[in-house]
Amino acid sequence: MKSMANGPARQEVIERMVEIARHDAPWVWSFFPKDYALQHAWVYNRKPHSIANNGLKYQRIDPVLREKMQRQWNRPVLWPVALLALVLAISILPAIAAYRRRERQAAKA
Numbered sequence: 001m002k003s004m005a006n007g008p009a010r011q012e013v014i015e016r017m018v019e020i021a022r023h024d025a026p027w028v029w030s031f032f033p034k035d036y037a038l039q040h041a042w043v044y045n046r047k048p049h050s051i052a053n054n055g056l057k058y059q060r061i062d063p064v065l066r067e068k069m070q071r072q073w074n075r076p077v078l079w080p081v082a083l084l085a086l087v088l089a090i091s092i093l094p095a096i097a098a099y100r101r102r103e104r105q106a107a108k109a
Contacts, residue, residue, distance in 0.1 A: 042066040 001017070004010040035048035044060040 040066070040069070042069065 037048040
């Protein structure tokens, strides 16, 4: 086919080659990759694609909305700290009681 002149015989060879390729790998011709990205509501100008990886310089951030949403989502959870303090206090009580008991005992001769 490479050395043939343009004409019907060459076109027939090309069509036969294309048909062989379609038969051997049918999924290749209908493969369309997609890119997905998750983003926060305060990020703008973000469109995922697989061609370039330099899109960071075009992104825009709304700092007021970002701060508001962070305050809403990141409320401190204080009950684990209180529970830890309670467990520590309960575990120290026997040691304090033993120390006081030893201090109140009469000296042994």
